[in-house]
Amino acid sequence: MGNVAVLGAGSWGTALAMVLCDNHHQVHLWTHNESQKEIMQTTGKNEKYLPEIQLPENLNIVTDLNHAIENVEAVVFVVPTKAIRETCKKVLPYIKNNMVLIHGSKGIEPHSHYRISEMMAEELEQVTYKGIVALSGPSHAEEVSLKHPTTVTAASDNEFAAQFTQDLFMNEYFRVYTSKDLVGVELGGSLKNIIALGAGISDGLGYGDNAKAALITRGLAEISRLATKLGANPLTFIGLSGVGDLIVTCTSIHSRNWRAGNLFGKGHKLDEVLAQMGMTVEGVRTTEAVNQLSKKLDVEMPITRGIYDVIFNEKSPKDVVDNLMNRDRTTEIEDIASILADRYSD
């Protein structure tokens, strides 16, 4: 039993805080929004993000970061990717040495192409911590908050920190595996959101299960190709944070990325889609980042490129699918083998 701070009181931060409360930790859930704190305290609910769920009585909801972080052993960052740097800057004065830093966010920063742990390491370089851990896998907040069986991976370069995270979160409905492949786990969790936008677009166009299975499979090939080039273990992508999260996000009605993609497929433009969603749709910025990165590293990512064109160049989704189907003939698997051969050749 320990003291833990969860930063970000959206759907995922709230669901993770509930798991920690079930595990009898003293949990401080921080929101940057004073009125959200008051509503949560008075109604006992997170009306905007998980309206059906009663919050645990022992959950401490705060807006004061000093209060949230004081005396905790671990800090769990669950704000949207675009708010990670700002949140790190805000907590920096309160972070004490030797805390375990965990994050549950899934995204890549445009221009820097940094993963979440890289942004955290850069912003928090003045403190000594016991490792940065990515907690990732097929885990919709709506289901975790109902205590439905869920499995995730805690990945870190620091084995102690990954095991600490496993101990902190694991219980009878929330099973946590550990991994040393931080790069692969973070990239799998972030890049699946691009493919989920694609699955939503395909459904929005009225295409069927064949098209979606193709997107999931070829999407996984694309994710693995880029991630392997960036140093990930290709086997990570047959795990929970790879194909596991890809399946859930491409097929679940809970997925915000799938729902946003569905609106694009029905002909809506970016501003309309974001206004209708009103929640974090990480795949949009990650598509921008990964499209840049694939050009920089010369990695072929035709699905990502097509989704980029729909979102940012207002290309017709149907034309993009036609272009994908009519690309030059190619072989299916050999590219990852050749990247690995290059990696181990010298």
Ligand SMILES: NC(=O)C1=CN([C@@H]2O[C@H](COP(=O)(O)OP(=O)(O)OC[C@H]3O[C@@H](n4cnc5c(N)ncnc54)[C@H](O)[C@@H]3O)[C@@H](O)[C@H]2O)C=CC1
């Ligand atoms: N919702 C889910 O089922 C899951 C979400 N995630 C990831 O968790 C991260 C957070 O997503 P959700 O909780 O779903 O988003 P959400 O849209 O439900 O909530 C976002 C929360 O972040 C807060 N926020 C926004 N800007 C902020 C800022 N500048 N500073 C501090 N707080 C800010 C909002 O007030 C809100 O409480 C994302 O990276 C997402 O990919 C990961 C796994 C599951």
Ligand SMILES: O=C(CO)COP(=O)(O)O
């Ligand atoms: O990452 C998630 C489930 O594992 C949540 O996906 P969405 O952000 O698309 O809802």
